[in-house]
Amino acid sequence: MTKNIAILPGDGIGREVTAEAVKLVQIVAASRGETWNLEEGLIGGAALDQTGSPLPDETLRLCQAADAVLLGAVGGPKWDHLPGDKRPEAGLLGIRKALEVYANLRPIQTWPGLLLASPLKPELVEGVDFIIVRELTGGLYFGQPKARLDGGEAVVDTLHYTRAEIRRVVKMAFELAKGRRGRLTSVDKANVLESSRVWREVVEEVAASYPGVSVEHLLVDNAAMQIITRPKTFDVIVTENMFGDILSDEAAVITGSIGMLPSASLGEAGPGLYEPVHGSAPDIAGQGLANPLATFLSVALMMRHSLHFPEAADAIEQAVHGVIEQGIRTRDLARSGEAFVRTAEVSAMVCEDVKRRLA
Numbered sequence: 275m276t277k278n279i280a281i282l283p284g285d286g287i288g289r290e291v292t293a294e295a296v297k298l299v300q301i302v303a304a305s306r307g308e309t310w311n312l313e314e315g316l317i318g319g320a321a322l323d324q325t326g327s328p329l330p331d332e333t334l335r336l337c338q339a340a341d342a343v344l345l346g347a348v349g350g351p352k353w354d355h356l357p358g359d360k361r362p363e364a365g366l367l368g369i370r371k372a373l374e375v376y377a378n379l380r381p382i383q384t385w386p387g388l389l390l391a392s393p394l395k396p397e398l399v400e401g402v403d404f405i406i407v408r409e410l411t412g413g414l415y416f417g418q419p420k421a422r423l424d425g426g427e428a429v430v431d432t433l434h435y436t437r438a439e440i441r442r443v444v445k446m447a448f449e450l451a452k453g454r455r456g457r458l459t460s461v462d463k464a465n466v467l468e469s470s471r472v473w474r475e476v477v478e479e480v481a482a483s484y485p486g487v488s489v490e491h492l493l494v495d496n497a498a499m500q501i502i503t504r505p506k507t508f509d510v511i512v513t514e515n516m517f518g519d520i521l522s523d524e525a526a527v528i529t530g531s532i533g534m535l536p537s538a539s540l541g542e543a544g545p546g547l548y549e550p551v552h553g554s555a556p557d558i559a560g561q562g563l564a565n566p567l568a569t570f571l572s573v574a575l576m577m578r579h580s581l582h583f584p585e586a587a588d589a590i591e592q593a594v595h596g597v598i599e600q601g602i603r604t605r606d607l608a609r610s611g612e613a614f615v616r617t618a619e620v621s622a623m624v625c626e627d628v629k630r631r632l633a
């Protein structure tokens with residue numbers, strides 16, 4: 275059966291890592307004797323340059339008709355001077371909202387071969403395995419009003435949630451915890467924010483239906499510290515949009531590089547959106563230095579959650595594990611003085627291994 279996958283490369287290294295991921299998806303399709311329809315769409319700065327909009331209608335239609343969407347990253351200094359609604363990032367927020375993918379799953383796990391790539395002590399990071407469930411379509415990034423006032427002398431951003439928006443993402447986090455180690459950490463700022471107090475109430479309400487899941491509430495400032503001091507104790511962390519954004523970049527340090535963190539954004543129906551956690555990395559764009567593994571691992575999540583091909587997901591994850599165990603490192607993972615390979619080289623190794631595993 276054919277699949278329709280929308281490919282949104284975006285900007286900077288987003289373009290480089292999705293180009294490699296497309297090869298990987300084609301290998302998976304070929305292993306089933308199928309040709310999948312991989313159609314590219316414009317988003318972010320690339321879309322602005324060509325159409326004047328960071329999220330053209332055509333891209334929206336392409337994604338809405340797809341079985342899954344794979345996105346690279348958007349943004350860069352070229353577009354930093356633009357007003358908020360014209361920035362590349364507005365395209366990213368727009369596609370997440372339009373697809374209503376309210377739960378952004380960001381698995382954080384350490385790879386045995388990468389313990390020394392983290393600046394943290396190996397014994398601290400060994401065996402870490404938790405997942406951040408970040409609310410993705412509400413909260414501070416979407417609330418209105420969001421504007422400069424009084425001729426620019428004042429400014430407002432709004433943190434808005436409905437109980438229903440909180441409940442659905444919290445429920446998804448409880449379901450995940452139930453199928454894992456049964457431990458949920460909810461992160462908020464309930465000592466200061468009214469939205470966080472309601473968040474906490476909803477977590478307690480939903481908890482009543484999950485007696486097998488233990489619940490811990492952490493204030494976000496303390497959570498930032500605990501994630502680094504006792505990462506092994508976390509199982510599922512659920513939190514507001516911006517808190518999840520920040521905490522997941524922090525958690526990347528545990529794994530050795532943000533170039534290793536994939537994500538899956540899911541809603542009730544419609545296509546899932548799959549993207550690496552990292553951004554467009556203008557500092558290394560165009561140099562073949564990007565680590566494509568976060569995007570490959572996002573493809574694995576796509577195979578598992580949207581395309582219902584778990585064997586392919588396993589094959590990709592095992593191939594990534596394989597290159598890491600062989601000591602293959604892109605520059606972000608290499609220690610000082612250690613040799614590193616370029617984007618295309620590590621990609622070719624993983625692709626070859628996946629082909630062999632699925633043959």
Ligand SMILES: NC(=O)C1=CN([C@@H]2O[C@H](COP(=O)(O)OP(=O)(O)OC[C@H]3O[C@@H](n4cnc5c(N)ncnc54)[C@H](O)[C@@H]3O)[C@@H](O)[C@H]2O)C=CC1
Pocket residue numbers: 287346347348349350351363366532533549550551552553554555556557558563564565566568606
């Ligand atoms: N999902 C998205 O599209 C995101 C977009 N952005 C945008 O990206 C631009 C740059 O943002 P930054 O704050 O610099 O975050 P970033 O994630 O792009 O880069 C942070 C640091 O990590 C490194 N890095 C990131 N991904 C890497 C990879 N795959 N391999 C090797 N090194 C990697 C970069 O070289 C940089 O030093 C901004 O315009 C921002 O708005 C930022 C985060 C997410």
Ligand SMILES: CC(C)CC(=O)C(=O)O
Pocket residue numbers: 363366367415519551
């Ligand atoms: C535009 C930002 C919200 C992108 C980002 O940092 C993220 O989703 O992790």
Ligand SMILES: [Mg+2]
Pocket residue numbers: 519520523551
């Ligand atoms: Mg981020």
